[in-house]
Amino acid sequence: xxxxxxxxxxxxxxxxxxxxxxxxxxxxxxxxxxxxxxxxxxxxxxxxxxxxxxxxxxxxxxxxxxxxxxxxxxxxxxxxxxxxxxxxxxxxxxxxxxxxxxxxxxxxxxxxx
Amino acid sequence: xxxxxxxxxxxxxxxxxxxxxxxxxxxxxxxxxxxxxxxxxxxxxxxxxxxxxxxxxxxxxxxxxxxxxxxxxxxxxxxxxxxxxxxxxxxxxxxxxxxxxxxxxxxxxxxxx
Numbered sequence: 759x760x761x762x763x764x765x766x767x768x769x770x771x772x773x774x775x776x777x778x779x780x781x782x783x784x785x786x787x788x789x790x791x792x793x794x795x796x797x798x799x800x801x802x803x804x805x806x807x808x809x810x811x812x813x814x815x816x817x818x819x820x821x822x823x824x825x826x827x828x829x830x831x832x833x834x835x836x837x838x839x840x841x842x843x844x845x846x847x848x849x850x851x852x853x854x855x856x857x858x859x860x861x862x863x864x865x866x867x868x869x870x871x
Numbered sequence: 872x873x874x875x876x877x878x879x880x881x882x883x884x885x886x887x888x889x890x891x892x893x894x895x896x897x898x899x900x901x902x903x904x905x906x907x908x909x910x911x912x913x914x915x916x917x918x919x920x921x922x923x924x925x926x927x928x929x930x931x932x933x934x935x936x937x938x939x940x941x942x943x944x945x946x947x948x949x950x951x952x953x954x955x956x957x958x959x960x961x962x963x964x965x966x967x968x969x970x971x972x973x974x975x976x977x978x979x980x981x982x983x984x
Contacts, residue, residue, distance in 0.1 A: 762914075791971065798880070800960055800974035801915070816971060848914050858903050858964070860972060862914030 760784055762863035764849050770869045771839040779834040779866050781849030789852045790832040791816070791860070792824065794845040801848060807832055839870045874898050875963050877975025884951055885983050892946045892978045894961035899942070901963040905972070906935065906946050909958045918959070919946070951982045 765780045783790065788809050793801040793816075803816030807826040821843060823835040832851075836843060846867050850860040876895045884890045896904075903922055907915035921928045921935040921944065928935045932949040948955055961975040 793972075793974075798976055800875075800877070800976045801972070802974070803971050806971060850914075858905070858920065859917050862907075862916065864912075864914050 762849055762851055762861050764847075764863035764866050766866060767864070768867050770871065771836075772871050773840060775839050776835070776837050777839065779836075779847055779849075779868070781832045781834065781863060782830050783832075783849075783851040783861070784830065785851060785853070785861070786829060787851035787853050787861075788829070789860075790826065791850045792822070792832070792834045793848045793850065794818065795848060795865075796845050804834065804847075836868075839868075841870045844868060844870045874973045875961060875975045877961050877978060879978060880976070881979045881981075883981045883983065886951065886953060888951050888982070890948050890951055890955075890980055890982070892959055892961070892980070893943065894945065894975050895941075895943045896963050896973075897942065898963070898965070898973075900965045901973075902965050903963070904935070904937065904944050905962050905964075906933075907960045907962060907974075909960065909977075915960060948980075951980075953982045953984050956980055956982050 762783045791806040792804040795801045802818050805824040807813045813824050846865050848865045849863040852860045874897050905920035906918045908918040909915040919930045919933045923939045934947040937944045959978045962972040
């Protein structure tokens with residue numbers, strides 16, 4: 759049981775490049791989320807999903823796209839990277855409406871030059 | 872709009888001391904208040920959580936105190952150890968929110984040996 763896994767661990771992009779951050783969980787969790795962590799700002803919700811085929815926006819969705827075709831995977835896409843997207847990105851999952859605990863992945867550190 | 876305000880930003884205590892981290896929230900719909908612990912290079916991990924129907928919850932050396940009327944809650948770490956050195960985040964969410972967490976800005980705790 760690997761929990762929540764994220765790839766890559768580190769990534770450097772140039773402004774305007776696109777990429778996909780991968781997230782997978784093997785706990786059969788319904789809920790999955792993406793957060794970004796910036797110094798002095800805690801973690802902020804980007805997008806979330808309550809099940810396969812269902813996604814919605816969080817607090818800071820601009821510049822990011824998500825899709826959820828399977829229960830296990832929840833990729834985050836940056837269509838045209840900007841320096842303001844330099845951050846550490848965390849994926850999280852939880853079991854469902856009555857399961858409060860969110861399990862976080864190890865994070866992806868992204869730098870946009 | 873920061874709905875959960877956390878203080879202090881950083882905290883240094885001697886081994887055996889009792890660091891206290893405070894959080895205040897604005898949204899009265901919040902009904903679940905977790906604390907997360909994060910070590911460098913790792914994702915946050917749930918430490919302890921409380922619901923507003925109780926005023927205090929203790930798990931081992933960690934205690935949450937909750938004041939519903941003041942919309943405040945705090946984390947106390949008894950007999951702190953150098954291994955407790957980490958960043959601590961308070962958070963809040965509400966039933967039906969798809970487990971979207973609103974995080975405080977974080978407190979970097981250092982426990983000196």
